[in-house]
Amino acid sequence: MERRRASLLLISALALTGQAAVGGTLPEERMDALYHFYSGDNVEIDGPSLLVRKNVGQSVSVSGSYYVDSITSASVDVVTTASKYSEERTQWGAGIDYLHGDTTMSVGFSNSEENDYSADTINFGISQEVFGGLTTISMGYGSGSDEVRRRGDDAFQDTVDKKAYRLGVSQVLTRNWVVGLAFETIADEGFLNNPYRSVRYLDGAGGFAFQAERYPRTRASNAAAVRSRYHLPWRAAVAAEYRFFTDDWGIDAHTLELGYTQPRGRLTFDLRYRYYTQGSADFYSDLFPYQDAQNFLARDKELATFQSHGPHVGVTYTLFDRTSDTRALRGSASLFYDYIFFNYDDFRDLRVTGVQPGTEPFFSFNASVVQAFFSLWF
């Protein structure tokens, strides 16, 4: 609760710093149609993602989005404790931005549906340009209301309530250099574990057995990020980003990303490398010493100690550009590829059998992520 109060105090203080309006801008009018594909750990997910944003008059921008995940999973958790499954998640979103002077106010709503999970989220935001547009301060609040169900168990139903408080500052430092700071506090309350996952424990007879995971019903997290982009003397940009994350489950995480963007004629090349590392949650263990060994029990590899890292390669080709003084008309095609290595330090691969429990090799896998999309500015 102390964290939440601190964050509210921070938001109120920043609201006092509003400056005289000079003239902000609405987001670009743009349409994107993307196909995404993920493959890793015997999980395949693909589907479309659409995003449209259009101005209505001089001061209003409306947006709509549609997103689908078609999932086929035979991941290490699934094959060792359950059976292969397929499912689909569909998400709709709509938003309005209103520009008044240098202030942009926004509201957005999204709904996500799976056969065992529904999520409704509403977001409010306000951003203000100050110092003649050199500084932009933004604040946001998000509230989510989720319903959790379990396939094959009609009696099970629970909820998750989420609150998010966001604060951002973007600052032009020189004619070549811009930095951004972001801070976000998120508080969850409800059924926070995966209803299908199990933990394992020593059964006292030389083997191990499984029992259902049990998480706390609350979680509060803080994340702070700093981002920087620098325009080189030739037409290219370098980017650096660092994020620190901590929560009251005991997870601390660091993310570092470096990038380079190089346009050449109609092409724009993007190269990035991202490194992520986290420590495990306090109540995580790959192998508990006995059944009900503690109040809270987790063996979800998302809460384990691990590192993930890998390159991103992207290329965008400008198909046409008929932008004039009066209107933009431009189209491009992009192909992005990410390769990600996941290496776990305390999550063991239970597909390896016939060994002493707790001596199985540590789990690792690699994932490929492909994005192909068309963009139209109009």
Place this chain on the structure above:
Amino acid sequence: MNARAATAIVAAALLLAGCSGVEPWVKPYERDRLADPIMSFDRNPVSTSYMDHVREAREGARGAAGSSGGGCGCN
């Protein structure tokens, strides 16, 4: 520690509020490079929100990533 960090940011924000007379040190006509799309923190929002979702489903960390969405993403 969080309360301390918040206090520091509040103090910085209030100091900034007192600086309304500061002249912009990068003039509007000097912002051509900053206006280049390659300098945008989020050049392709449709791609950014997708990658945030891919990571959030597999990593313990969340937030301060630049976009938001819903769903469980449990695989």
